[in-house]
Amino acid sequence: MKDRISALMDGELDDTSASQLIDSLGRDGEALQAWRTYHLISDAMRDGRVLSDGFTARVASRLMAEPALLAPAGLQSEPRKWFALSAAASVAAVSLVGWLAFAPQREARPPQVAQASVTPLKKQPAIVPLPSATNDYLLAHQGFSPRASLQGMAPYVRTVSDQSQESTK
Amino acid sequence: MSDREIDRQLVARAQRGDKRAFELLVEKYQRKLARLLSRFIRDPAEVEDVTQEAFIKAYRALPAFRGDSAFYTWLYRIGINTAKNYLMAMGRRAPTSTEVEADEAEGFEEGEQLRDINTPESVLLSKEIAETVNSTIEQLPEELRTAIQMREIEGMSYEDIAKAMNCPIGTVRSRIFRAREAIAEQLRPLLGTRKDKRW
Numbered sequence: 132m133k134d135r136i137s138a139l140m141d142g143e144l145d146d147t148s149a150s151q152l153i154d155s156l157g158r159d160g161e162a163l164q165a166w167r168t169y170h171l172i173s174d175a176m177r178d179g180r181v182l183s184d185g186f187t188a189r190v191a192s193r194l195m196a197e198p199a200l201l202a203p204a205g206l207q208s209e210p211r212k213w214f215a216l217s218a219a220a221s222v223a224a225v226s227l228v229g230w231l232a233f234a235p236q237r238e239a240r241p242p243q244v245a246q247a248s249v250t251p252l253k254k255q256p257a258i259v260p261l262p263s264a265t266n267d268y269l270l271a272h273q274g275f276s277p278r279a280s281l282q283g284m285a286p287y288v289r290t291v292s293d294q295s296q297e298s299t300k
Numbered sequence: 301m302s303d304r305e306i307d308r309q310l311v312a313r314a315q316r317g318d319k320r321a322f323e324l325l326v327e328k329y330q331r332k333l334a335r336l337l338s339r340f341i342r343d344p345a346e347v348e349d350v351t352q353e354a355f356i357k358a359y360r361a362l363p364a365f366r367g368d369s370a371f372y373t374w375l376y377r378i379g380i381n382t383a384k385n386y387l388m389a390m391g392r393r394a395p396t397s398t399e400v401e402a403d404e405a406e407g408f409e410e411g412e413q414l415r416d417i418n419t420p421e422s423v424l425l426s427k428e429i430a431e432t433v434n435s436t437i438e439q440l441p442e443e444l445r446t447a448i449q450m451r452e453i454e455g456m457s458y459e460d461i462a463k464a465m466n467c468p469i470g471t472v473r474s475r476i477f478r479a480r481e482a483i484a485e486q487l488r489p490l491l492g493t494r495k496d497k498r499w
Contacts, residue, residue, distance in 0.1 A: 171491075
């Protein structure tokens with residue numbers, strides 16, 4: 132155990148062993164004493180300054196009075212990062228849906244093509260007679276159209292206009 | 301695992317509420333931090349008080365520590381600010397930031413001026429510990445003495461020591477451990493019997 136503590140404080144222990152040893156440092160009094168003494172030796176070899184024996188105990192006593200750090204941050208950044216990413220993805224998804232729903236509808240324009248000198252054939256649009264109850268049906272059900280709530284009165288106006296054309300015929 | 305990574309693990313554990321992990325950091329850095337703060341404050345008792353206060357402040361600020369810098373760099377900055385605030389509260393002049401910088405503190409090891417500020421009692425004890433350590437090192441077999449000095453004084457890695465001593469890394473690890481244990485054995489009576497022991 133102590134030889135591993137010696138290697139640990141020199142940064143010469145592999146990650147797995149180091150993690151296990153750090154765990155045991157908090158529980159094993161002998162290991163803690165070795166950690167303490169080895170650091171003292173290290174400091175004494177470089178500089179003779181020492182602190183009173185009760186220093187660590189006094190700090191520990193004050194730490195006991197401190198509230199536990201139960202809201203980790205800082206180095207615990209991985210869960211925060213994933214939370215932030217998922218939140219950003221949610222916002223992006225809501226924004227996309229909102230934009231699709233509320234964006235002003237444009238009439239589809241035909242794709243522009245190169246102008247040719249060929250005279251286009253004039254085709255008469257096919258006239259399909261609507262059943263007589265169509266306008267009444269559209270008027271009655273226009274509320275169920277998804278565009279009705281978004282476009283205000285537009286569907287209704289279109290319907291009335293259609294009816295107006297019918298009446299002029 | 302590197303020294304910085306060890307600190308990182310201890311900090312992460314402390315951030316999860318493990319106060320014992322923070323105490324290990326206190327054990328590790330108390331003398332270095334006190335040595336730094338003694339450049340601001342002359343009285344050894346006050347140095348200890350400010351060092352203690354700095355550790356408590358560091359613990360409270362731990363949730364905000366993100367590991368962008370090394371833990372000791374962050375701790376030293378807290379220590380310097382604590383010392384400055386202490387001196388201002390006492391109506392004394394705090395050194396300007398250009399006089400002592402945290403960056404400088406990282407490389408700060410020892411200076412003759414430190415020995416001047418210690419009280420006769422602490423000088424005596426420090427001297428006693430230092431003499432015990434040094435005399436034990438002198439009595440060590442040469443291979444142990446060389447290994448521990450290369451590590452502690454020169455800061456060499458086990459790999460470099462192994463090359464220098466022409467032996468396997470495992471042997472270096474064993475020699476350094478045996479040297480530390482030999483010194484610790486000589487220190488134990490000293491540390492365990494004194495009523496006014498300071499370490």
